[in-house]
Amino acid sequence: MAMNGTVPPGTEAALVEWVNSFPLSDRVESLREMNDGRAIWEMLRTINKDSFVGELPSNKQSDYARQQNLLFIYGQLVSYLDGQDARYRDFSDYELKKIATGESSSSILKFLKLVLLVVISPPNHEIISKIPQLPSPTPLILQALFEEIDPARPPSENGDAPDTSDLDSGRESSKGSAFSSPTRRRDRELLLEEKLALVNAQLTRREAEVEDLKVDKEELSVAYLRLQDNYEAVKQSSAENEDRLKKLTSVHNEREQLSIRDLEAKISLQEETIGRQESQIAELQTNEAELQRRASKLSDVEEKFQKLQDEFHIQKVNLDEQTRRANAGDKYKQKVQATQGVERERDALRNQIDELRPRAQAYDEVRRENSKLKQENHEIGQTLSHSERSNNEFREMKQAYIAEIERFHRETKGLREALAQGQERIADLEDRSGGSEVHSSPMIVDGGLESELAETSKHEQQMQVARTALFWSRVLTIDRKSRIVELEKQNRQLTDDSDEKETTIKTIQRQLKNVQALSVDQDKLLQDKTQEITNLQSSLAEVRQGHPIEGTETFKRTREQLKIEQKKNVELEKMLSAAQKEVEAANDERTSSFDRHCLISELNIDLLQGALVDKPKLEIIEAVKKQSSMALMLLQSEHEALQLLHKGVQDENDRLKDDRKDAWYEAHEAVVAKGLADSDHAAHNQRLADLKDMIKKFSNDRSTESTAQISEALEMNIGVFARKIEESRERTLKQQQQIEKQEALIKDLETRLEQQKIVQDSMQSKEDAKEDAKFEETSPKEREYTQNLERELKLIASAYHDLAGRLQMNNVVLQRRAEAPKSWLGRQRKVMEGVGGLVR
Incomplete structure (x- = not known):
């Protein structure tokens, strides 16, 4: 059809x-x-x-x-x-x-x-x-x-179906008559005997074939057991490879990717080898089933003679085959499940290692940030101590200014009394001049006009001197009153500024205490975190050694706590930066206002001291100008020397500033020190300029004073300038000493960093040497293992070719794949699971 x-x-x-x-x-x-x-x-x-x-x-x-x-x-x-x-x-x-x-x-x-x-x-x-x-x-x-x-x-x-036992006789009877002859009956008996002989010969031949097939079956069972042993050995070797992979991953942290790739390639090769061996096992099983089916067919011929015995034998063989298949399926399923469980554990360990790496890095960052916070707290404490010392100096100067102001009050009081006495004297002189005019006529009458003119000229000169003295005393009194008012205003302003600075310093101190408390809490938390890190590292080491995986909740809780601590560290850094800015602003404002008020107060004091001296006479103006010009030249030379010194110090500070940029923990302190040094030098330059102006004014205002008074005033001013120059030199020396200390500290830190780097490099080289030694130790084992696998594969291939030759001699067709297809192992596992389920 x-x-x-x-x-x-x-x-x-x-x-x-x-x-x-x-x-x-x-x-x-x-x-x-x-x-x-x-x-x-x-x-x-x-x-x-x-x-x-x-x-x-x-x-x-x-x-x-x-x-x-x-x-x-x-x-x-x-x-x-x-x-x-x-x-x-x-x-x-x-x-x-x-x-x-x-x-x-x-x-x-x-x-x-x-x-x-x-x-x-x-x-x-x-x-x-x-x-x-x-x-x-x-x-x-x-x-x-x-x-x-x-x-x-x-x-x-x-x-109903017709009986096949009389099939041939029925066909013969349909062709002939209803009653067969004896001759034909004998022929039929002869034919039946021939058929019986043929059946007996075929039966003997089939029995011999059955014996050969039984021998082949025994050989196949032996080969199957050998292949199963090889499969167990390969499974065990794969488990050893997985253990070795875990050890290598724990040792080779930096070379993890390369080692994992190599081991995965080896595992994939081993899985392909296992897949090929399983395909060979499956082919052998199918061939064995085919041989068993043919043996059962041959046994059907024998069943015609020994039906009961053969049926019992067939049932027994089928039962044994089913139990063997069921046991093999169960064992294979258990092995596959065990392999999958090991793979899942390996993946879980890898994920946990990947999760722990960023956590360790985060803990290192927290430790570094904590050290930075401690350094900033130390810097803030130094800044506060410096501000406290400056505040104390400011208070002492304030008390000195108050004492000077009281002294000025006493001197003004004495000047007022002197002014009153001068006015009384002037009044007496005017009375005397009036009396002389009244009594002049009798004297003229009595004679001596020249004597009267001489007395009149003397009185006029005395009156002129008294008027000039009175005029300058009144001018000085008015100037003193205005300056006393200005000093009182400055005193009040200084007191207000000092109160404000004290309040700001108190607030900064409170903030510093809060920051220190927070830093202490941060230290405690950091200690707790380090303890947790050690616990996690110990648990990770136990997991790598093969202990059961535990502590997943601990890892999650640690991650959450780490996020919270990072947020707290960010807030703490913001608070510290704000407090640092406030301290810097308060310090700058305090130093600038303090220097400004010092300059103004010193200038006022010097002017008042010069104004208190009596007015010189007109004859010695040129001498005073010469002495003032000489003093001015001396001061200018001193000023130029100070400017050169300031320039050298400023260049040194700039160089140190560039060098300090590379330092880690001394940047803030260096910047504060430079700012203070620059502000001191600027104040010193401003003070020198003010002194120069004061000298010019002093030379102009003192043109009428006496030589002795001018020399005394010049000596006093020169002493004041000498003290100020010595103070400026002492300040520069202190600044240089501070700069040298900072340089020494920076060099010490650099040497420590270099030593630490050298120690780290030596430790890293030792670890690399250990890892290389371990790798060299493990490589011969791996080579030996691969050689053993190749030897086993060659033995399996030779056994397979031997079996294939024997089966082809018995006219059994075999089909074999050159390579195991992709995802073949997964499909075979599913098939075996299905077969196992059917057998059960």
Whole structure:
């Protein structure tokens, strides 16, 4: 009925109609849609649910999955038909592959004939009774297929089949007459004897083949056990490789990626080797099943003579085979589950290692930030101590200014008394001049006009001197009053500024105490975190050594606490930066206002001291100018020397500033020191400029003073200037000493950093040397292990070729893949799990 691999349309339509008469999950439109085996399996389950049990191995739509389903169905059909003593057509793996790929409809038709043979062996009355009810010409085509399958036993509606024991005699009787002759009866007996002899010869030959097959079966079982031992050895070696991988990952932190890749490549090669070995085992199992099926066929011939004994033997063999398959499936499933569990644990350990690395880095950052905070607290404490010392100096100067102001009050009081005495003297002189004018006439009358003119000229000169003295005393009194008012205002302003600075210093001290308290709390938290880090490291070491994984909640809790501590550190840094800015601003404002007020107060004091001296006479103005110019030249030379010194100190400070940029913990202190030094030098320059202006004013205002008074004033001013110059020199020396201390501290820190770096480099080199030594120690073992694997693979290949040669000598067809396909191992595991489930 099938020509050139195709089926006539009428036959295909009739078979499709008959297949759709069964209760299927999906309706079938053509025979090619049945290549996955699902419809055939549902038909077999409908025909005989007790004999066809289990589920199909795969539900995927691939050629390999469909072929596996057809192999499973074919095995069930073979076992069923062998049990029913039915004759059927054998299917090769190539034909089943063609059915799975949908290349041949005739192969599917031949496969359906096995289903028809199941219907009539023994006859299924329910299925056969439904066939005449199908639309025409389906019953006729199915009847022709039944006759084609077994012409001697056509199906009937009542399910009775003719007896095949008298088949040959019936055919002979139909050809001849009803009553056979003796001659023909003898011929028939001779034919039967010949047939009996042929059967006996065939039976002896088959018995010899059965013995050979038993020997081959024993050899295959031995080879299977050897392969199983090799498989166990490979599994154990893979477990050892995984342990070695864990050790290598714990040792090689920096080379982790390369080592993991190499080990994964080795593991993939080992898995491919295992896959190839498992494929060989599966092929051997299929070959063994094929040999067993053929042995069962040969035993069917022997069953005709020893039926009871052979049935018992077959049942025993089938039971042993099923138990062996069940045990093998269970063992393989357990091994696969153990392998998967080890892989999951390995992945979990890798993830935990990746999570712990950023945590350790974060803890190091917290430690560094804590050290920075401690350094900043130390700097703030030094700044506060410096501000306290400056505040104390400011208070002492304030008390000195108050004493000077009181002294000025006393001197003004004395000047007022002197002014009152001068005014009384002037009044006396005016009275005397009036009296002389009254008594002049009698003196003129009495004689001596020249004497009277001389006395009058003397009185006029005395009056002129008294008027000038009175005028300058009044001017000085007015100037003193205005300056006293200004000094009182400055005193009040200084007191207000000092109060403000004291309040700011108190607030900064409170902030510093708060920051110190926070730093103490931060130290405690850091100690707790370091303790937790040590605990985590110890737990990680235990996990790497193979202990059960614990502490996942601890890791999560540590991560949350680390985030909280990082937020607190950010807030603390903000508070410290704000307090530092406030301290710097208060310090700058205090120093600038203090220097400004000092300059103003010193200038006022010097002017008042010069103003208190009596006015010189007009004759010595030139001498005073010369002495003032000489003093001015001296002061200018001193000023230029101080400027050069200031420039040198400023250049040195700039150089130190550039050098301090590379230092770690002394940057803030260096900047504060430079700011203070610059402010002192600027104040000193401003003070010198003010002194220069004061000298010019002094030379202009003292043009009428006496020589002695001018010399005394000049000596006093020169002493004051000498003291100020000495003070400026002492300040520069102190600044240089401070700069030298800072340089020494920076050099000390640099040497410590270099020593620490050298120690770290030495430790790193030692660790690298240890790791290289360990790697060199492990490499020969790995080479030896790979050589052992290659040797085992060669032995397995030679055993396989030996078995293949023996099986080909017995006309057994084998198929082998060159390489295990991708994801082959996963599919085989699923198949074995399914087989294990069916056997159980």
